[in-house]
Amino acid sequence: MPLDELPSWLAVWCREHLDGEPAEVLFRSQQVSMVFGLRLAGGRDVVVKARADDGRAVSCVAAQARLAERGFPCARPLTPVVRVGALAVHAEEFRAGGEVLRGSSPGVAVRCAEVFARLMGELARVIVTPPLPNPPWVRWDETGSETWPSIQFLDDLDQSVVSGHIVEAAERARWRLLADGLPCVLGHADFEAQNLRWRERQVWTVHDWDSLAWQPEAALVGAASGAFASSGPPTLAPVESSEAFLAAYQDFRERVFTPMEMEVAWAASVWMAAYNAREMALCGGSPAGSHALRAQAAERLRLANA
Structure with missing residues (x-):
């Protein structure tokens, strides 16, 4: 340029x-x-x-x-x-260098969960004014009864291109997330492969600090468990890999989520995936996230008790 x-x-x-x-x-x-x-x-x-x-x-x-x-x-x-x-x-x-870790296997999930656990542990010691409003892809708690947060450039587009399964998954996940009442914490809300760089087996850089959010810990971990494998257009990791991510995170943080927190984590993975799938549909982007959500929504929503 x-x-x-x-x-x-x-x-x-x-x-x-x-x-x-x-x-x-x-x-x-x-x-x-x-x-x-x-x-x-x-x-x-x-x-x-x-x-x-x-x-x-x-x-x-x-x-x-x-x-x-x-x-x-x-x-x-x-x-x-x-x-x-x-x-x-x-x-x-300018922190150059490092490679994107590609893949969505349980093994990759565990490596990413270790970084996320370290990140969340460090942020737990940081005191700042909550960075509100939250990024829209984790803004399920926006005031109002609409399924999606108000984003003018998306709302003005033809909503008929958004498949019904995306809307249904988002509504059911949002209902579960709004019922939890868990305290909010500071966390990274865009923990995708494309925002991390690795040198061999060590993480070199975590990027995109604009995407910090103020949501329950379990919800932020759940969103990351679904999004960690996105190295390009957003998609959704396999259910077994999200399970591995959630289990590893608890091990690395040395704390066990309650049954309610586990449900919230699964619901957050669905809502973020649905938000991304809607945006991709409206903007003519990759349908990969929509296809993955269609295949996995029933199981993830069952685990979310939604």
Whole structure:
């Protein structure tokens, strides 16, 4: 990407907050956030992230900084969150390298569960303002009676393309999740293979700290148990692999979920999968998640008592 195609505010922002202007664009991506990998004049490589300022960013970056200070494998923030118009912007170190761990076997699930248990244990020691509103794919508790959280660009699309089995699974899982009354904790709500990098058998970096959420621990673990294998378009891990993830997480955290927490975990795995399947259907994306949900929903909902 040529430098002259960068947003007009970015060079000035880098000069003011990083003491150097961009000299080269290493990469650019845009999903929920705009992410720019930059080499500054002088040779330092950094990542600048900008997203709509919905009030979440300050808490997410603060929590990421705490974990980086303690040696958790994540990029260290280099600046606090700064408002640029309607955007919340911060910079972090460029932590390059590592490979995506692909696969959905129980063995892969256990490796990922160990990382998630360590992550959740570290976040349990972090005190920040809850990063609300939650990311939409775990926002089953949004006020109102609708199945889905209000996302204007999705709500304006043709809903008839969303299969009935997706809506039914989401409604049943949401009912179970709203009945639990469990306390909320801070956790990572987008624990997918594509957001982790590994060096041999050791995790090298956990990415996407914009996706911290404030939900019950069991629900966050359940969502991760279904999503951990997504290395591209979102899908749903096999039931036996989610079982392995849930069991391993409890072992690594040295605590046993109650029967209610186990039901909540299974319900969260269904709701997140249904949210992703709906979004893929509305946006013309991969049907893999929808197919996996159709095949697994009955068993997962049975385990959720939903």
